[in-house]
Every structure is written in structure tokens, then in C-alpha cells.
Amino acid sequence: MDVSRYLDLFLEESMEHLQTLNLGLLSLEKDSNRLDLLDEIFRAAHTLKGMSATMGYDPVAQLTHKMESLLEKIKERKILLNQEIVNTLFQCVDALEKMLLMIREGETPELDLKNLLKKLNNLEKSQVIKEVEQERNKQKSPPKFQQEELESGFNEYEINVIHEALSKGFNVWKIMISLSPDCLMKSVRAFMVFRNLESLGEIIKAVPPVQDIEDEKFDREFTLFLVSKEESTEIEQALNISEIAIKSMEKVKVKKSKGSVPHKPIKTKNKTQFASGKKHQVYQTVRVDIGRLDKLMNLVGELVINKTRLEQIYLSNDWRGLHETIEQINHITTDLQMVVQNVRMVSIEQVFNRFPRMVRDLTKELGKEVDLILEGKDTELDRTVIDEIGDPLVHLIRNAIDHGLEPPKEREVSHKSPTGMLKLSAKHEGNQVSICVEDDGRGLDVEAIRCKVLENKIVTKSQLETMDEQAIVNLIFESGFSTAKVVTNVSGRGVGLDVVKNKIVALNGQVSVETKKGQGTRFLIKLPLTLAIIQALLVKVQEEIFAIPLVNIDETTDLEPKKIKNIQGQPTMVLRGKVLPLVYIKKILEVPGDKEAEELNVVVVQKGKQKIGLVVEDLIGQQEIVISSLGKLLSGLPGIVGASILGDGTVALILDIGTLFWEGISCGESIYSF
The missing domain is CATH 3.30.565.10 (Histidine kinase-like ATPase, C-terminal domain)
Structure with a gap:
């Protein structure tokens, strides 16, 4: 299983949580008494911490863990929210965004977080209300952990998470999973294990790392550490999966000692790099409503039925049935196009939500x-x-x-x-x-x-x-x-x-x-609405066919060459009493050929309140076309935005009206008074 697909999902969801943090902090800055906002911000930080820890991105998990601790004390009214805390949390969000962008580029998310973590620690300690601080001083100090624990599989961050979980009454389970010898798709079974366990709590560590498990770079066994309030019975039920067996399951206990743990920076280079050492392609994904997928599946089913009908018609020479089937396929493909277009649709909210923080x-x-x-x-x-x-x-x-x-x-x-x-x-x-x-x-x-x-x-x-x-x-x-x-x-x-x-x-x-x-x-x-399929007007220039997007067209008209007037070097025509600058597609695109038409056609295109006329030889007609890219060799052609293959196999180049507009009116002494 390709880890890149999960990486993209992780990045997409992480960016959504960052937007939640940004918008929540902006609102909290205006009204610090909104407990509902605090809960929302806390949940976003908590979820991001869990996701990044599961994926093996410890710096992200470490920073969100510290944010979560500070936010929890604010929720409990042990710390009074002020502008300094808000500004620091915004700095944390910026650091998280930088690290996520580094991950997207295939880099190790290594930022110097020392000062930011220190600032969070200081805020957590210095901002505590005096009465609460005095009460806490009376309580027993939290247990310290032996240095040996840091070197026996857990790093400092994981030790802190385990201690915090135990202090709040959670169980920390060490679960060793074994796959059956005849299991063919190990990564699929592993994914099912992760999904089921994450519904019960938070997976804080995987051995081997998540990437290796998803790349099937393990034999038949892997170990997970789960923080959960559930007991062994519920976990066993969740892991009742075909080809999966629980080899062992035990509660984790961390030894206490009198000494303190010296600060040891977390090294994540080997953990977060992909096994190949190369940048993986990050696949673009779109979240789709299940209703749209159901409709898509129904339409595909109808296509299969009509395919079978066509095979029967071929054998029986039923020409009347052929006509009906073609009509039916035409309706289905139209509906299919609309459904697929809707599947690609995404709310513009995810773009708009970037701007409140920026403003x-x-x-x-x-x-x-x-x-x-x-x-x-x-x-x-x-x-x-x-x-x-x-x-x-x-x-x-x-x-x-x-x-x-x-x-x-x-x-x-x-x-x-x-x-x-x-x-x-x-x-x-x-x-x-x-x-x-x-x-x-x-x-x-x-x-x-x-x-x-x-x-x-x-x-x-x-x-x-x-x-x-x-x-x-x-x-x-x-x-x-x-x-x-x-x-x-x-x-x-x-x-x-x-x-x-x-x-x-x-x-x-x-x-x-x-x-x-x-x-x-x-x-x-x-x-x-979409860049994939558009309505276009097909036109002919010499022997070449071009497509003009219908959305840019205001009207079409014919023109006798003798009625063209040159004003300050710019060819123009008079249309309903107004001067209209003309642009010859043949000249701008250097179309070969010397065919002279007795009567020309003008396609009037509009940008804003300005109009120009595109001069062509013939108008072929309106047609729905599928846009294809030009490829690397032709992608730099000026005035061309793409290509489309027509029903008869002819290739039509799609005109870039914006480029033609600005190039056209810059030829000679431009006429702007239209």
C-alpha cells in the first residue's frame, strides 16, 4: 500500500485542524470567555497531536502536546488568557504549518522549537493563579522517570504522554499483533487494526513505524501502544478481524525514580523519512458525499446494461433498438458528466478560511x-x-x-x-x-x-x-x-x-x-465552474480548427473586408455605432495559409467592460468539448490554453482569450474607447 495516499489524507486533515486553530484563536482573542471555542481549539490540538504521533512526526506531536497542556489549564481556569498567550499560540500554529509544508515536500520536519517550547513552559508556569499554584505545591510532585526508560523504546515525549495518561486514569496497552501466514495484503489488515483501535483511544507508538507497516516492510508481527479507558475485553472485540491474532496484550508500567530526566532533543530524521529516501508523490484527494458516489455507481450500472444491449443488437441487426440504445447512452453520459463534475466540486470555504488570520x-x-x-x-x-x-x-x-x-x-x-x-x-x-x-x-x-x-x-x-x-x-x-x-x-x-x-x-x-x-x-x-469540460464555439482559420470558450463570447457577426478601417494602425469595425478593435487570429497565432475569404466572421469577446472582435474565416458551431493539456513540448504556446479531440478525431486548439485580448489590443496604436 502506497504511504503517499495516507500522507495526503494526513496533510489535508492537519491543514483543516490548523484552520480550526486559527479561526478559533481569532474569535477567542475577541471574546476570552467563550468556553465552546476553547473546547474546539483543544480538540483540534489534541487530534493533530494524535495523528502526527501515529505517523511518526514527533516534533509536530511534541509542539501540539505542549499547546494542549496550556489550553487545558486555560479551560480549567488555572490560567488566565491574555494577549501574550494568544500571540504565542499563533506562533505555534505558524510553526506547525511550516512543518506540515516540509512534510508535503518530502522533507523531515526539523524546526528549532527550543525557544517556542520554552515560552510555552514559562507561560504554563508563570501565568498560573497564585492560589492554585500554592495548592498544587502542597500536592505530591509528579513521578520522575529513569533515564533508562528513554533508551528502552520510548522517547521523552512518549514518556510524558504515558505519565499524563496514567495520572488521568487511562490504561496504556502494549498490543502485539500477528498476521496469519496466508495473509496476502498485510497493509490492508494493518489498516483495519489501526482504524478499529483508534475508535477506542489514541495510538501513541508503532513498532515498526507506521510508514514501514503501510509499505509492508515487516514480517508478520507489529506492536502498537494504545492509550484508552477501555479494558482488554473491548480491545479484543475490536481486533476480531479475519487473519489477525493478538499475540500478547499487557498494560505498560513506567518505573519511577528520584532523579530527573535531563532534556534530550528528539531525533526524528530516520523515523520520518520514507524508506526509499526519495520524495513521494502526494496525491490530490477530494472528499465526496456518499450520495454522489451512489449515483455515480448507478449510472455506471446503466452503462453496463446498455453495453450488453449493444452486443445483442449487433448479433440480431435490430436497428430500431440501436437508435433507442444510443439515445439512452447519450442521456446516461450527460448525467455521468454532471455527477463526475459534482464529485470534483469543493467548497470555497477552505480558501476563505485562510484570510481572517492573514488580515x-x-x-x-x-x-x-x-x-x-x-x-x-x-x-x-x-x-x-x-x-x-x-x-x-x-x-x-x-x-x-x-x-x-x-x-x-x-x-x-x-x-x-x-x-x-x-x-x-x-x-x-x-x-x-x-x-x-x-x-x-x-x-x-x-x-x-x-x-x-x-x-x-x-x-x-x-x-x-x-x-x-x-x-x-x-x-x-x-x-x-x-x-x-x-x-x-x-x-x-x-x-x-x-x-x-x-x-x-x-x-x-x-x-x-x-x-x-x-x-x-x-x-x-x-x-x-470546471476546467475539465466546457461549452465552446468551433471556428475555422485557414484549414485549422480552434475552439473559443462560450463563456467569453458576447456575440458573433459577419464582416465584409472592405468595411475594416485602420485607426492609428489598429484594424477596427463599427458595431452598432461603436468602434470595435479587431484581432486577426491568423496573424497572432501565425497560422499558415494564404486563403482569402470574401466574407469574414467576427467573434466578439468581452473582458470586463471591454470588447474586441476575433476575425475568423468560418463558424462551425457550438459544441461541448473535453479539455486536454498540451504536454510539455507545446505548453508554452502563446494564445493557446489547451486542446480537445473532436468526434471525428480532429484536434481543436482552445484559444486563451485573456492572452489574445491583451496581445491584440497592444498591436499598433491601441484603441481603448470601446
């Missing part, structure tokens, strides 16, 4: 007050889109806080609330998802943009004179653009909004901006 840290760093509003967190998107949209949203939120929202004093001068508003929302609009990032800050300074684009030679003065205000505002998406007067750690280095645009364009999406001086700025992102 909290940025506002403290910049001395601003911001109220973050999140709407539409249950909106679903394709998993691929979810994975890619996070970074663009980070850029937009950081820019809004750094550039858009004013400091409290400046807001009061403008008769605004000292606390700025930053709203992040998502909603479905047909086959698209609309994501909006909106603030009530100072808005964009159009005059500053004019000066900066001329200074950076993004456009010429003559081009600038032909642009309306919206077109000038759109120049903030150009590479190297920044109006920041001071370069900060947050933004202002000329990297940001062009990255946002390029990322969203690569996702077949669109981004637009609206702003009002003194009132705020609104960025609107539109993305397709």
Missing part, C-alpha cells in the same frame, strides 16, 4: 482596523480551480489593506468609521462563479495611474489621450505597475496585480475592477 496579522503590522466580511463560503468550485485561486485572492486582499484602506485617523478626517470594511464574497452565476473583493477605502487615484504608466512607459502619451477613465484604471494589471510611495513588506514592489490577471486568465477566467475615489474599490473575478 489580523496585516492590520496589526500596518496599524489599521479592518472588519473582514466573508459571504458565500459554501459556494462550490472545481478542485483544480480551488487549488489555484488562493494566491490571486491573497494579492488582492493584501493590496486592499495596504493601499486601499486608510489608517483610522485618515478615515475619521474623511468622516468614515475608523474601522475599514473588506468584503470577500462568492456566488454562482450560471456556469460561472463570481468572486468579489471589495473595500470602502480611498479608491484608486486615476491621476496617479496616468503619471505612473507614462513614467514606466507602459503606454505612450498618444495612447493615453485616447483612453477613457475605465481603460486607464485597467492598466493597473500591467506588469511592473505600482503607485506605492513606500515599499513595504506587504506590497509595493511592482509584483501583484499582473500576477493576479495572468493566473486568472490561465484559469479561463476574467478579472475586472471598479473604483470610486474616496469610496472604495471592487475587484470582480469570474471563473468557470
Whole structure:
């Protein structure tokens, strides 16, 4: 069994627990009396500790164990929560995230946790209320453990866990498991053992390590150490599994001694590295509602039935039955496509939940007050889109806080609330998802943009004179653009909004901006629900077939070549009284051929409020297509986002409208007044 599959599940669940910790701490920072939040934070830390200990990541387990101890004392009102404790717990969450990212990259999670652990220890001791501390001093000191125990199979962390479990009345069981000689899939049986035992308590140690067990790098036996309140009878029932036998089961006892245990750092290098010593591929996973899987299975069953019908029709020459079966298969494949698409859908909540902590840290760093509003967190998107949209949203939120929202004093001068508003929302609009990032800050300074684009030679003065205000505002998406007067750690280095645009364009999406001086700025992102299957218009350029995503198309029209007018070097046409810039697909993509058409077709595409016309020879028609990647050799082709194999075997290249749009209007003296 491939450990990478379990590793991905561990990482995914661990990141969810980190989000729970972050969101819980943010809420607890505002209201320290919320016991329900304390319980939620404590459970997240406890679960993360158990998972990481089972996987053999001791540094993660050690840190979460210390967090858990501190949180437990806060729950019991033995420690008063203050800002120092909250800040320290946030530092712990950051350290945990770094270690999990190291694990994802196949590295050993080795961070210098000495200072952080020391800070947790000091907080746990120094913050204890005096009366409670005096009472505790009267009690018998906790037992010390012999150094020999550390060298006989348990490390210091495991010793502490065992002591804590015993002091709270738990049993610590050492269970030796034996597999039958004819067991073919050892790792599957081992997984069943882990699953059943974890329902009874917490597995704190496995010999050999979990990775070796899952890789079947053991003979027929392995040993587990289980912390549980259950007795032997319940454990025996849980292990009543085919091809599994309990070779021995006994309670663990730790010897006491008068001496103390010297600090010994935990070495995890050998334990956490994979046996091959190489980085394993981490598989992407999607959690699926069982109802969707049931429907998927039913549809597959219907396909099997129709496959059998086709075989019978072939033998009997039943052409009427063939027509009916083809119709039935058509309906099934349509339903199957929808179900599979729904299976890939993931809530955008997991992206949105990253931002409250980020906003909290940025506002403290910049001395601003911001109220973050999140709407539409249950909106679903394709998993691929979810994975890619996070970074663009980070850029937009950081820019809004750094550039858009004013400091409290400046807001009061403008008769605004000292606390700025930053709203992040998502909603479905047909086959698209609309994501909006909106603030009530100072808005964009159009005059500053004019000066900066001329200074950076993004456009010429003559081009600038032909642009309306919206077109000038759109120049903030150009590479190297920044109006920041001071370069900060947050933004202002000329990297940001062009990255946002390029990322969203690569996702077949669109981004637009609206702003009002003194009132705020609104960025609107539109993305397709899925990147796998889209509706497209097939067009012909010379002898080549191209596909234009339907979501980008505003309308189509025909055009006589003699009606094309050149304005400042840019070919244009007049459409309902407005000038429309034209882009020749043949020229932009350098399509070979010299065929001249008497009448051209124009596909009008739109990005935000701007439109251009793509000139093609023929319109073939609308069709649903499956997007395939171009592969390594062709992936760098400008203006092409993918390919699709049509029903007759012809390959159609899918146009990257975003790239063509920006390349097209930059040819010659661009016309922006449309």
C-alpha cells in the first residue's frame, strides 16, 4: 500500500485542524470567555497531536502536546488568557504549518522549537493563579522517570504522554499483533487494526513505524501502544478481524525514580523519512458525499446494461433498438458528466478560511482596523480551480489593506468609521462563479495611474489621450505597475496585480475592477465552474480548427473586408455605432495559409467592460468539448490554453482569450474607447 495516499489524507486533515486553530484563536482573542471555542481549539490540538504521533512526526506531536497542556489549564481556569498567550499560540500554529509544508515536500520536519517550547513552559508556569499554584505545591510532585526508560523504546515525549495518561486514569496497552501466514495484503489488515483501535483511544507508538507497516516492510508481527479507558475485553472485540491474532496484550508500567530526566532533543530524521529516501508523490484527494458516489455507481450500472444491449443488437441487426440504445447512452453520459463534475466540486470555504488570520496579522503590522466580511463560503468550485485561486485572492486582499484602506485617523478626517470594511464574497452565476473583493477605502487615484504608466512607459502619451477613465484604471494589471510611495513588506514592489490577471486568465477566467475615489474599490473575478469540460464555439482559420470558450463570447457577426478601417494602425469595425478593435487570429497565432475569404466572421469577446472582435474565416458551431493539456513540448504556446479531440478525431486548439485580448489590443496604436 502506497504511504503517499495516507500522507495526503494526513496533510489535508492537519491543514483543516490548523484552520480550526486559527479561526478559533481569532474569535477567542475577541471574546476570552467563550468556553465552546476553547473546547474546539483543544480538540483540534489534541487530534493533530494524535495523528502526527501515529505517523511518526514527533516534533509536530511534541509542539501540539505542549499547546494542549496550556489550553487545558486555560479551560480549567488555572490560567488566565491574555494577549501574550494568544500571540504565542499563533506562533505555534505558524510553526506547525511550516512543518506540515516540509512534510508535503518530502522533507523531515526539523524546526528549532527550543525557544517556542520554552515560552510555552514559562507561560504554563508563570501565568498560573497564585492560589492554585500554592495548592498544587502542597500536592505530591509528579513521578520522575529513569533515564533508562528513554533508551528502552520510548522517547521523552512518549514518556510524558504515558505519565499524563496514567495520572488521568487511562490504561496504556502494549498490543502485539500477528498476521496469519496466508495473509496476502498485510497493509490492508494493518489498516483495519489501526482504524478499529483508534475508535477506542489514541495510538501513541508503532513498532515498526507506521510508514514501514503501510509499505509492508515487516514480517508478520507489529506492536502498537494504545492509550484508552477501555479494558482488554473491548480491545479484543475490536481486533476480531479475519487473519489477525493478538499475540500478547499487557498494560505498560513506567518505573519511577528520584532523579530527573535531563532534556534530550528528539531525533526524528530516520523515523520520518520514507524508506526509499526519495520524495513521494502526494496525491490530490477530494472528499465526496456518499450520495454522489451512489449515483455515480448507478449510472455506471446503466452503462453496463446498455453495453450488453449493444452486443445483442449487433448479433440480431435490430436497428430500431440501436437508435433507442444510443439515445439512452447519450442521456446516461450527460448525467455521468454532471455527477463526475459534482464529485470534483469543493467548497470555497477552505480558501476563505485562510484570510481572517492573514488580515489580523496585516492590520496589526500596518496599524489599521479592518472588519473582514466573508459571504458565500459554501459556494462550490472545481478542485483544480480551488487549488489555484488562493494566491490571486491573497494579492488582492493584501493590496486592499495596504493601499486601499486608510489608517483610522485618515478615515475619521474623511468622516468614515475608523474601522475599514473588506468584503470577500462568492456566488454562482450560471456556469460561472463570481468572486468579489471589495473595500470602502480611498479608491484608486486615476491621476496617479496616468503619471505612473507614462513614467514606466507602459503606454505612450498618444495612447493615453485616447483612453477613457475605465481603460486607464485597467492598466493597473500591467506588469511592473505600482503607485506605492513606500515599499513595504506587504506590497509595493511592482509584483501583484499582473500576477493576479495572468493566473486568472490561465484559469479561463476574467478579472475586472471598479473604483470610486474616496469610496472604495471592487475587484470582480469570474471563473468557470470546471476546467475539465466546457461549452465552446468551433471556428475555422485557414484549414485549422480552434475552439473559443462560450463563456467569453458576447456575440458573433459577419464582416465584409472592405468595411475594416485602420485607426492609428489598429484594424477596427463599427458595431452598432461603436468602434470595435479587431484581432486577426491568423496573424497572432501565425497560422499558415494564404486563403482569402470574401466574407469574414467576427467573434466578439468581452473582458470586463471591454470588447474586441476575433476575425475568423468560418463558424462551425457550438459544441461541448473535453479539455486536454498540451504536454510539455507545446505548453508554452502563446494564445493557446489547451486542446480537445473532436468526434471525428480532429484536434481543436482552445484559444486563451485573456492572452489574445491583451496581445491584440497592444498591436499598433491601441484603441481603448470601446
